[in-house]
Amino acid sequence: MEAALDNTSPNTLVKVRVRFAPSPTGFLHIGGARTALFNWMYARCQGGTFILRIEDTDAERSKQEYLEEILRAMKWLGLNWDEFYKQSERFDIYRKYAAQLLDQGKAYKDGEAVILKMLPDQVKIFDLIRGEIKFDTETLKDQVLMKSDGTPTYSFACVIDDSLMEISHVIRGEDHISNTPKQIMIYQALGFKIPKFAHLPLIMDEEGGRMSKRTGATAVSDYQKEGFLPEGIVNYLMLLGWSPGNNQEKVSLEAAVKKFSIKKVNKAGAAFSIEKLTWLNTQYIKEMPVEKLTDLLLPFLKAKGYDENVDRQWLEEVVKLYRMRLSTLLDFMDWADYLFEPDIKVTEEDRVKYLTADKKEWFQKLADGLQNLTKFDHASTEEVFRNVVGVLSIPSGSLVHPVRIALTGKTIGPGLFETMAVLGKERTVKRLKDAVS
RNA sequence: GACCCCAUCGUCUAGCCUGGUCAGGACACAAGCUUUUCAAGCUUGCAGCGCGGGUUCAAAUCCCGCUGGGGUCGCCA
Numbered sequence: 001m002e003a004a005l006d007n008t009s010p011n012t013l014v015k016v017r018v019r020f021a022p023s024p025t026g027f028l029h030i031g032g033a034r035t036a037l038f039n040w041m042y043a044r045c046q047g048g049t050f051i052l053r054i055e056d057t058d059a060e061r062s063k064q065e066y067l068e069e070i071l072r073a074m075k076w077l078g079l080n081w082d083e084f085y086k087q088s089e090r091f092d093i094y095r096k097y098a099a100q101l102l103d104q105g106k107a108y109k110d111g112e113a114v115i116l117k118m119l120p121d122q123v124k125i126f127d128l129i130r131g132e133i134k135f136d137t138e139t140l141k142d143q144v145l146m147k148s149d150g151t152p153t154y155s156f157a158c159v160i161d162d163s164l165m166e167i168s169h170v171i172r173g174e175d176h177i178s179n180t181p182k183q184i185m186i187y188q189a190l191g192f193k194i195p196k197f198a199h200l201p202l203i204m205d206e207e208g209g210r211m212s213k214r215t216g217a218t219a220v221s222d223y224q225k226e227g228f229l230p231e232g233i234v235n236y237l238m239l240l241g242w243s244p245g246n247n248q249e250k251v252s253l254e255a256a257v258k259k260f261s262i263k264k265v266n267k268a269g270a271a272f273s274i275e276k277l278t279w280l281n282t283q284y285i286k287e288m289p290v291e292k293l294t295d296l297l298l299p300f301l302k303a304k305g306y307d308e309n310v311d312r313q314w315l316e317e318v319v320k321l322y323r324m325r326l327s328t329l330l331d332f333m334d335w336a337d338y339l340f341e342p343d344i345k346v347t348e349e350d351r352v353k354y355l356t357a358d359k360k361e362w363f364q365k366l367a368d369g370l371q372n373l374t375k376f377d378h379a380s381t382e383e384v385f386r387n388v389v390g391v392l393s394i395p396s397g398s399l400v401h402p403v404r405i406a407l408t409g410k411t412i413g414p415g416l417f418e419t420m421a422v423l424g425k426e427r428t429v430k431r432l433k434d435a436v437s
Numbered sequence: 438g439a440c441c442c443c444a445u446c447g448u449c450u451a452g453c454c455u456g457g458u459c460a461g462g463a464c465a466c467a468a469g470c471u472u473u474u475c476a477a478g479c480u481u482g483c484a485g486c487g488c489g490g491g492u493u494c495a496a497a498u499c500c501c502g503c504u505g506g507g508g509u510c511g512c513c514a
Contacts (some may be wrong), residue, residue: 133441139440266445
């Protein structure tokens with residue numbers, strides 16, 4: 001159905017086969033993840049095949065560590081692949097075709113290198129997103145196909161693999177547009193069928209410049225470490241250059257696949273906004289079941305050096321208390337530090353403002369009342385608190401804030417009585433007594 | 438510099454193909470409500486078709502130019 005629409009010759013129904021072809025010379029970049037995502041969505045919405053092809057022809061720069069990192073990030077994002085190839089295992093194939101072009105006189109040797117003669121031509125490529133793009137190959141230099149060391153160049157290996165793997169649509173970043181005419185010449189020399197192309201707009205940094213580590217995190221793994229959820233990242237990335245329509249912003253991968261259309265992808269580059277990503281992440285955290293959220297938080301607790309083997313039920317109570325105010329998983333560590341650290345941290349400013357000498361008596365009264373409780377929950381602690389406030393004839397606010405500081409070290413946070421409940425009687429009483437010296 | 442791509446609120450976008458809807462939504466920002474604080478939530482507000490020519494009764498939408506931005510010019514991928 002849709003497959004026929006994306007095809008220039010409507011009579012032949014082409015099976016959709018797309019690929020994401022990262023080079024393991026670095027971590028999976030957020031821009032690479034977007035390219036992978038769009039390829040994945042196109043494959044899935046067309047009932048096609050998504051291929052992961054590792055372009056590791058450069059033995060010097062390719063690292064096993066990076067390869068593993070890329071695979072891990074792809075899985076984490078939920079971008080599963082149907083077929084997997086490594087170019088380093090296919091060198092014989094590239095050599096064979098290089099020899100063929102040499103035999104046919106279409107390429108020549110320069111030392112050990114094999115070079116393709118460029119013929120003056122007008123090439124047109126059909127881009128699903130941009131329409132027809134015309135190039136004049138006259139200005140193109142002869143292209144190196146095989147390097148002196150016997151390994152193929154990017155374009156040569158790419159063309160051969162795309163052909164042999166029967167890639168129907170080459171979906172890649174806009175930075176590859178200028179490579180396309182060169183590759184077309186290789187397709188033609190080889191007598192291969194030319195696939196359709198779709199060049200995605202580039203992702204820019206917040207200022208509209210080129211995305212780099214200088215202006216923010218670029219590796220998918222960095223965002224994971226910062227506590228972003230794959231759902232949030234994927235959702236944000238798909239919104240960069242595409243819209244599901246109906247004014248929808250929050251869209252799951254499954255829902256997006258149902259609506260995806262490569263032709264609706266924008267042509268203009270998009271600036272990456274960490275704030276919108278963060279907002280989406282907040283939405284996913286809020287709707288996440290407490291149990292699952294708690295699971296996801298455990299590795300962060302461990303990384304922070306906090307004891308992750310605490311009572312599970314208690315931990316879930318804490319998570320419940322903070323889940324509505326988390327933008328990232330990492331935020332939880334800041335909120336809940338007072339529950340894991342032996343001592344609270346109070347700024348000098350807050351100490352002077354809230355923990356004044358006159359609070360000593362108030363805190364003592366409150367501590368005494370709380371000490372007598374057998375059941376230490378929201379209702380019972382509040383009852384004691386109201387009582388103390390009544391006896392002292394002070395507005396409750398004048399005690400609430402100092403107490404929050406004394407217990408958590410923070411001026412902000414959830415309701416005071418829920419806070420007391422998770423802190424527990426022993427620590428609550430102790431911190432009240434120790435607060436003012 | 439050459440070649441190529443692009444252009445709607447500060448940002449992401451809908452609308453453009455098949456001209457005629459107060460140019461719609463979201464993030465951010467501001468205000469209000471709520472409230473023991475901070476968030477969250479709800480309500481409201483602010484803000485845009487880069488410029489200049491055409492074509493047309495009518496242009497964000499079609500055409501041309503300009504300007505601006507981006508990309509590529511490796512025996513890296």
